[in-house]
Amino acid sequence: MRAVGLYRTDRPSVPVSPPSAGETTDAVEIERYCERNQHQLITSYEVANTAGLSSAYSSITELFRSGRPALVVIPDASHIADDLETFVARLVELTELGGEVRCTDTERPDPLQSADELLTLKGRSAVRQRRVREAI
Secondary structure, eight states, X not given: OEEEEEEETTSXXXXXXXXXXXXXXXXXXXXXXXXXXXXXXXXXXXXXXXXXXXXXXXXXXXXXXXXXXXXXXXXXXXXXXXXXXXXXXXXXXXHHTTOEEEEOOTTSOSHHHHHXXXXXXXXXXXXXXXXXXXXX
């Protein structure tokens, strides 16, 4: 399957295995994930901030709209959105366009699981959300 990598440099890396000299851990993990799972990595987007993320996400959706859907490989959910609502909206949109999203994080490989654990709702306290989840 064809794959597109997306990672943010303003987020902590998810070290799964040691990176090669001179390369960022997230970039290496995306490449290794694709190699292990026999995906063809066609491009990667390195994003420095939220504005860059919006631009990279738009590029990915345009690629998909042009009839070239692919797998989107991310280190974890925080690399595709800053909050849970935006993440779910983007995940749904990518799925509707024929794409699929997967995380390189071996502890949270499912993007929804990753989002549930790492992201909060807009304007909500992460501590309060954690308490509600634990109570449930």
